[in-house]
Amino acid sequence: MLPSSRIALALALTCGLAGVRPDAAAAQANALVSQAREVEAAVARIRELPFVHSVSVAVKDREAIRAYALGRLDREYSPEQFRAKSESMIAWGFVRRPFDLRPFYAELLAEQIGGYYDPFEGVFFIADWLPSLLQKPIMAHELTHALQDQHFDLKPFLRDVRGNDDASLAGAAIVEGEGLAVMIDYALGPVGMTFEDVPQLEALLDTQLVADSSSFRVYASAPAIVKQSLLFPYIHGLLFVRAAKERGGWPAVSALYDSRPASSEQILWPEKYFEERDAPTRVELPDVARALGRGWKRIDRNVLGELGYRVALEGLPGGAGVEAARGWDGDAYALYERNRGQTALVSVSVWDSEADAEDFERAWRSVLDRGGREHRIVRDGTRVRGVVDVPRGREERVLRSLKSAEIAR
Structure with missing residues (x-):
């Protein structure tokens, strides 16, 4: 970060x-x-x-x-x-x-x-x-x-x-x-x-x-x-x-x-x-401003990485956050804003295995639930798409847009 x-x-x-x-x-x-x-x-x-x-x-x-x-x-x-x-x-x-x-x-x-x-x-x-x-x-x-x-x-x-x-x-x-x-x-x-x-x-x-x-x-x-x-x-x-x-x-x-x-x-x-070099998977997100609705614009886009996910999940007991982040293989996120201060977070991450993706999905969902955050998370094989604080009624549209993210080694 x-x-x-x-x-x-x-x-x-x-x-x-x-x-x-x-x-x-x-x-x-x-x-x-x-x-x-x-x-x-x-x-x-x-x-x-x-x-x-x-x-x-x-x-x-x-x-x-x-x-x-x-x-x-x-x-x-x-x-x-x-x-x-x-x-x-x-x-x-x-x-x-x-x-x-x-x-x-x-x-x-x-x-x-x-x-x-x-x-x-x-x-x-x-x-x-x-x-x-x-x-x-x-x-x-x-x-x-x-x-x-x-x-x-x-x-x-x-x-x-x-x-x-x-x-x-x-x-x-x-x-x-x-x-x-x-x-x-x-x-x-x-x-x-x-x-x-x-x-x-x-x-x-x-x-x-x-x-x-x-x-x-x-x-x-x-x-x-x-x-x-x-x-x-x-x-x-x-x-x-x-x-x-x-x-x-x-x-x-x-x-x-x-x-x-x-x-x-x-x-x-x-x-x-x-040893066996594990290059990160590159993730290129589409611009989902239109799917979010009128007045939204992207203000940040970046990669969180394994260290960032460790911190994002660190509230979980018994070191579960560190373990959930361990299967990271690549990610990208973008932050959108409307009316200065109203933000929506979108993310696509790729994991080493389907089991790793499932572990992360479960961990991230738990953290967001604990924080009382509005969110939708979808897992497709080794990929996880997530939206946080997206306006109600727009979640599915944004998640569909994120399916077109470009994934490359």
């Missing part, structure tokens, strides 16, 4: 190193630049990949970095795009009305902002307020992004895949997973360990992130879809990078940039990428 790559810069402190308070006085700029040069050499050694050229650096205070980050965010997303994403989050039941994503992002940035590398400018911005304990590990993370950019060009990974936030999330997982891997290797270097040597890595990260999140009011109040979308590229990206490195060292990680994963499913289940 959300473009986590756009605000990855705001979450560097939540990747196992957050919760430390700033020093009383910021380090001098020239000392920070010298530290960055030392870390730059270490990153190249750890990653077994030389920098093409030395990275440009600039030392900035909190307000300057915050203003720059917000400006970049606003250049990437218009107010209408933010509003459409907000309405889609409401329609899926991720948040309650009223909810406005743009000011929430602004608050999150203000709370979490740290130094970061900007591939559009080719500059690493060093945060002058961070404590010395954190500076070098965070430098290692961000300078890894600079190294990635010099060799693989990060810009395509930071731009959204049009109409497919799930694919964007998968791309971000490569970038942030590798950044976190090198950062951990840098931190563990003095004891001769790497991130691959850490036992129960996923559980350790989960525990650390839960502990750290209590220190951050805005993050702690974030909807589950926001938290999951923000943390996914780090935690599951790191595990995916580990799976790649186990199969062929750092060269196997480099190869990911030429053949990027296409879905959160492939990141969650690395064997679906590295």
